[in-house]
Amino acid sequence: MRLKDEVFVLTGAQGGMGKATVNRFLEEGAYVAALDLNVDSLEKTDRLLPIAVNLTDENLVAKAFSQINSEFGKISGLVNIAGIAQPATSIEQVTLADWDKIMAVNATAPFLTCREVTPYLKEQGRGVIVNISSISMIRPRPGLNAYVASKGAVVSLSQALAIELAEYGIRVNVVNPGPSDTNMLGQFTAKGASTEDTKETIFKKSVPLGRLIQPIDIANSLVYLCSDEAAIVTGAVMNVDGGRGI
Ligand SMILES: NC(=O)c1ccc[n+]([C@@H]2O[C@H](COP(=O)([O-])OP(=O)(O)OC[C@H]3O[C@@H](n4cnc5c(N)ncnc54)[C@H](O)[C@@H]3O)[C@@H](O)[C@H]2O)c1
Incomplete structure (x- = not known):
């Protein structure tokens, strides 16, 4: 039980x-507030509080954190996993609306949640934040311009907060997943290309360890970074990518 009775x-x-x-x-024994646009597949229990929220809306984000604190009596940490993909698009074809949407979900929403959680963590005198960026942030793929920029912002924000919040005992780290076997992977495919072919011929082949990253690989890295085993780790960017970033 590495997260026993902590509230994430x-x-x-x-x-x-x-x-x-x-x-x-x-x-691992945590209480979990599970936020997403839609939480229909998550059932409320004593330990799991699903909340439907659009994370780009600052008022709804504030309301969600206040509800979580009332329900569980404290907040120990935040893990920002939500994000959206960008279909590979040449820069001349990227509209301002495309750019704004990707930045809003991938960069502004983590800003809002980090800002909102901070007073609760300061109140505890300790805490942990982990933000999911992407290995494409350091090893970009053509056509993912807005996505890569949004993920770069996540790393910079996280490192800025790591230094700012260290004196309060709050750790802030980043996980960079490599190509992962989720619905999102297919959404990076250029218009007209086959998703399955792209997965096999481009994404899987780009991983030196020879397989796509599985959601459990990411979840395990998050358990570590949120646990006391990582008590002296802050400002770190952990690549969980099978070597794709080398
Ligand atoms: N899948 C990959 O290959 C890959 C690689 C590197 C990084 N990532 C990053 O990992 C994270 C998780 O990706 P995933 O593969 O599990 O994707 P996913 O599409 O399965 O999950 C993303 C979740 O974010 C939610 N979301 C999107 N916009 C939201 C909003 N405005 N408010 C609330 N929730 C919102 C979606 O509803 C969805 O459930 C993302 O940040 C993604 O950018 C993914």
Whole structure:
């Protein structure tokens, strides 16, 4: 029980990595607030509080954190997993609306949740935040311009907060997944290309260890970073990518 009786807020909780992470955190003894646009597949229990919320809406985000604190009496940490993909698109074809949407979900929403959780963590005198970026942030793939930029913002924000919040005992780290076997992977495919072919011929082949990353790989890394085993780890960017970033 590496997270026994700690209260974690997990975003993107109904997605591929999110669901695996909710399950792992429950197994490790945590209380979990599971946030996503839609939480129909998550059943409320004593330990699991599903909340449907659009994370780009600052008022709804504030309301969700206040509800979580009332329900569980404290908040120990936040893991930002929610995100959206970008179909590979040449820069000339990327509209301002495309850019704004990707930045809103992938960069502004983590800003809002990090801002909102901070007073609760300061109140505890300790806490942990982990933000999911992407290995494409350091090893970009053509056509993922807005997505890569949004994920770069996540790393910079996380490292800025790691230094700012260290004096309060709050750790802030990043996980960079490599190509992962979730619904999102197919959404990076250029218009007209076959998703299954792209998965096999491009994504799987790009991983030196020879397989796609599984949601459980990400969930396990998040358990570690959120546990006391990582008590001296902050400002770190952990690649969980089978070597794709080398
Ligand atoms: N799948 C990959 O290959 C891969 C690789 C590197 C990084 N990532 C990152 O990992 C994270 C998880 O991805 P996944 O593969 O589990 O994808 P996924 O699509 O299965 O899950 C993403 C979840 O985020 C939620 N979400 C999107 N916009 C939201 C909003 N405005 N408010 C609340 N929730 C919202 C979605 O509803 C979805 O459940 C993302 O941040 C993604 O960018 C994924």
